[in-house]
Amino acid sequence: MAPDASAPIETGHTTSADGTTIGWRRLGTGPAIVVVHGALATGEQWLPVARALADEYTMFLVDRRGRPLSGNAEDYDLATEIADVKAVLAVAGPGATLFGHSYGGIVSAATAAAGADISALVLYEPPLPVAGPLPGSLMEAVAAAIAGGDNNRALSIFMSDIIHAPDTAVAALRQIPMWAEWAALAPVWVRELRVTDGLIDDLDRFTAIQQRTLLLLGADSPQHQIDATGFFAKHVPDTTLVEFPGQEHFAHVTEPAAVADAIRRFLRQS
Template identity: 70%
Template sequence: MAQDAPATIEIRHTTSADGTKIGWRRLGTGPAIVVTHGAIATGEQWLPVARALADEHTMLLLDRRGRGLSGDAEGYDLGTEMADLEAILAVAGPGATLLGHSYGAITAAATVAAGADVSALMLYEPPLPVNGPLVGTTIAPLAAAVAAGENERALSIMLTDIVHTPEADVDALRQTSMWAEMVALAPTLEREMRVVDGLAGDLDRFTTIRQPTLLLLGSQTAQHHVDATRFLIEHLPHATLVELPGQEHFAQATAPTLVADTVRSFLRRA
């Protein structure tokens, strides 16, 4: 039997509240899922998951501002990212689902907590600073590397000193094609890490979410992701926790079929 042809990918753009052009990839048919990615990434990283869901859902893979298909602006805070998401959700239409990964999960949760019209929310390991600032004094060498244009050093600081990736894993990552892509995106790290640490005294904003919420957690992930997810499961009345066996923080790349099946199952129940 012949296999179905891959879903056609369309490139679309809209304008955010501050005039910044925001781009995304669109594929599939059915109820809309808007995906917002994490740091040092683009929406393209989620294409394997999107292709697996495209037979049942219209997938909108956002490129967050400052990378890929999207423009940027001088002013930046969490509110600008929330406005970007609101602009995409307006295109997706009423009843869309929002899926966020890592830093993108923070922006997704903040947008929904502020009243965005979504039918359901899915969060994959938002690095909420539930135990105090996540970056702390490490922001200084990170900022210095970004200011000096030393993107590779900035990325190494992020991976080794902030998210505590084992050195062997960092060395392995350097040998992949992803490394150059991540290095190119390193200048966006400082501003995003400042936002993360700035939330240390503002976590109550996330406890107002009332939509059905799927919390994805890798069984082998870092402890700060476990703690942040535990905080959400304890405070959100309609949250469902699903552990991804054998996975860490990037199951969308290492186990896309597992992520897609988990999303599909949750949305069918929700």
């Protein structure tokens, strides 16, 4: 199905449990899909996928806390993000599909495991620390770069040493407008790295997921993403795996139609 570029986009807000305003974009008609973006993103990054699904689904693109449509608060942990997603799910209505990418996949998986009223779960490479936490030196280097006002340096470390993107890919990414947007978010996503690291002793929480789950994986993604996806495939009882040939962690940017098609096929199986 061709993307519907004319689908009107509505911006709305709801209030999370701690009083923080959480914003979202809504477009399309039909059953709801709530999209929870990753660390290097806002909900706007998911508009190409949303437009490709808007003919059949109502898409809610969350701006997680600390992003332009949402507020923020000093206190932060995974439970805070779960409450944020539940607040948007309350707007979307019972039985929505919950879709999370990268760190947003961790948030979505934790929300599902906590008993959210959703009909299905879609996870695109949630970076569970199945091989152990990040080296402390990496976290210190990222934090030091941010403290020194060098968000570009922090993002380079994130890309090269945490996501393990090749040097050529990092150099290319530095030339696109999105790089500046990612760098600007550095003070927000560094706390998300710390939460991810803290899950090393709490992986069992994700074995409580009971909803049928679609796992999306770039065929060329690094091994730690493959291993984390494998954790869900092993420990969640009803999973379907779809790989994107020639893609890595950002197929929703490079091949949004393929991501939309995978979601559509999965949901039509219900």
